[in-house]
Amino acid sequence: MTYEQHADQGNDLVYDVIIAGAGPVGLFLASELRLAKLSVLVLERSEDPHSPLKRLPFGMRGLWGPSIEAFYRRGLLERIAQQRRDDDKGPGQPAPGAITSSSRLRGPAGHFAGIQFDYSNIDSSRWTYRLPGPADTQFGSEMEHLERVLAAHALSMGVEIQRGHGVEGFESSNDEVLVRAGDQRFRARWLVGCDGARSTVRKQAGFEFVGTEPEFTGYSVQVEMADPSVLPLGRHYTEVGMYTQWQPGVFGIADFDGGAFHRTQPLTREHVQAVLRRVSCTDVTVEALHIASTWTDRSYQATTYRKGRVLLAGDAAHIHSPLGGQGLNLGLGDAMNLGWKLAAAVRGDAPDGLLDSYTAERHPVGARILEWTRAQVALMRPNRQSRALQAVVRDLIDTRDGATYFAERVWGVSLRYDLGEEHPLVGRSCPDFELEDGTRVGSRLRDGHGLLLDFGRQAPLQALDGLWGDHVRYVARDAKDRLGLSAVLVRPDGFVAWASDTTPHAEDVRRAAARWFGRS
Incomplete structure (x- = not known):
């Protein structure tokens, strides 16, 4: 109720x-x-x-x-x-x-521990069930x-x-x-x-x-320095940690102190200056502190x-x-x-x-x-072993296979739920099919209902129309590019619950839909 x-x-x-x-x-x-x-x-x-x-x-x-x-x-x-x-x-x-479409971008596409991968190295053709949109x-x-x-x-x-x-x-x-x-x-x-x-x-x-x-205390700070040119822009590793200066006076700092200073004392100008000096190994002078916060790598x-x-x-x-x-x-x-x-x-x-x-x-x-x-x-980590691993990852991420793998992980392309079905599309985000009437699957999900996409307009699937009431919309439309599929059952969150490359059996759809929408 x-x-x-x-x-x-x-x-x-x-x-x-x-x-x-x-x-x-x-x-x-x-x-x-x-x-x-x-x-x-x-x-x-x-x-x-x-x-x-x-x-x-x-x-x-x-x-x-x-x-x-x-x-x-x-x-x-x-x-x-x-x-x-x-x-x-x-x-x-x-x-x-x-x-902007990812396929039209160039330059850095993301990073792993600050090691960037490039759009030009990403082979999106390997992502079989993705469509532009x-x-x-x-x-x-x-x-x-x-x-x-x-x-x-x-x-x-x-x-x-x-x-x-x-x-x-x-x-x-x-x-x-x-x-x-x-x-x-x-x-x-x-x-x-x-x-x-x-x-x-x-x-x-x-x-x-x-x-x-945690292994470190992270700092996000915006400061005014007496001599901004003392510390260069970009990411820099030192003997005790790492700092990144994105723009003059705007820093991200990782001080490998076991997270000792996260929320344990006020973030004063003097404290931030001491941390910046220690991590950068440079005698910098912070004249004013505008914004400061801490965080850690605690993972729970x-x-x-x-x-x-x-x-x-x-x-x-x-x-x-x-x-x-x-x-x-x-x-x-x-x-x-x-x-x-x-x-x-x-x-x-x-x-x-x-x-x-x-x-x-x-x-x-x-x-x-x-x-x-x-x-x-x-x-x-500020040690020689981690620097050696960085070199290996840097070489890997600069390859086509490497950049594609990291893009899959960072962008969420590799996300797939284990829904107990063999079809490779099941458990993945539904491709944004453009249907023959000009609409797209994404726009048809706005009301929060599921979809039964029947590209071949099979009579057995038409008989299922209305079986799940308002919970599933039956869409009998062909698609501009159906990616070799004949029918797809899409959950309200846009993930595929069932799919078929061949003429579908109504009973298979019925069982899959009953599992997610509670009707037999």
Whole structure:
């Protein structure tokens, strides 16, 4: 029963879902739930969503394949990409937010521990089930801009957002969760923690959180130096760590101290100067400190993303260093995967195990990202062994095979869920087929329903039309390039649940759809 049905019957106010945290993950998840007409309350501890760390120079985040596809499939891509469209990023490079096909770009395409790979070395022809289209791009967005767009979208869909009211505690039963936020109490059928690395929801629910301790304290600082020319721009390794100066006075620093100074003392000008001197091995003078924050490479992950009626997503479920820019994309993928499954659970028509498939699918993805960031730390260590490994990786990444492999990992091209099906497309993101009527598959997913694509318009599949009600749309259209496929069943998150290269059997589709949509 949804909130609207509760209200019609005169019951006390009970939200379908309460989300702790109004960052990108929480806001995007809230909108996903509203596609199913659920009542959603987002509680955010901070009263003011603005922060210098969410804006340039430190607030830029790279958005990669699965995130861009998710925004495109929900009609958000253009709004997010509006930021700074006309700014010039240099020869051949898009402005932050500019939508440019990856195949037309040149220059650095990403990096691994600071070792860059180039667009010109990437062989995208190996990616059999990818098609050019609006989501065939990578671009950057400031966190503040991204959150603003997602908040406006959530509000327009009817999500309730209360800022200055962070989740402080809760009690969970078999039927609902009673949430405490300051002097207020809220009831919900489900609670989702999207409240960051120090998640109150995760801690109070007793989720097991396991991983590895940090090797360094990372600093993001903006300073004024007495002589800016003393330290060159770019990335530099020293005997005790690493520093990168992106533009004069804007630094990223890794001090291999075991994470000793992360949130342990005020970030004063004197302290930042001492760290910069130690890591750069140069007697620099910092005259003024404008922005400073710390972070570490501590890597931890919840052993499960669900305990009863409490779930985790984003940094609440997994933390790691920001190396490679994977954290935001990982969290957005959690939200896209969880939204339609939790909605089905609330409606009461979810097939057995659907909600548990959230952990089954997303936990391995998170674990793989944590290993990816740990491997980068291993290359950054200030010792001769790591320098030797760097040389090997540098040679490898400069080859066509190497650059293609790293692009697959960084961009999310290699992402595939194990759905127990043999077809190589199953478990992967659905290609953005252009149909004969001019529409694309991505645009047909905006309402959050699944799709049964019948390229051959087979009579047995036409008989299935309407079998799953509003949960699956039957689309009998040929495609401009069907990639040798005859029919594809697409989940609401845009991932393929079943596919066939030959004349499909209706019973195969029926079984696959029943597994995901609960109808026989």
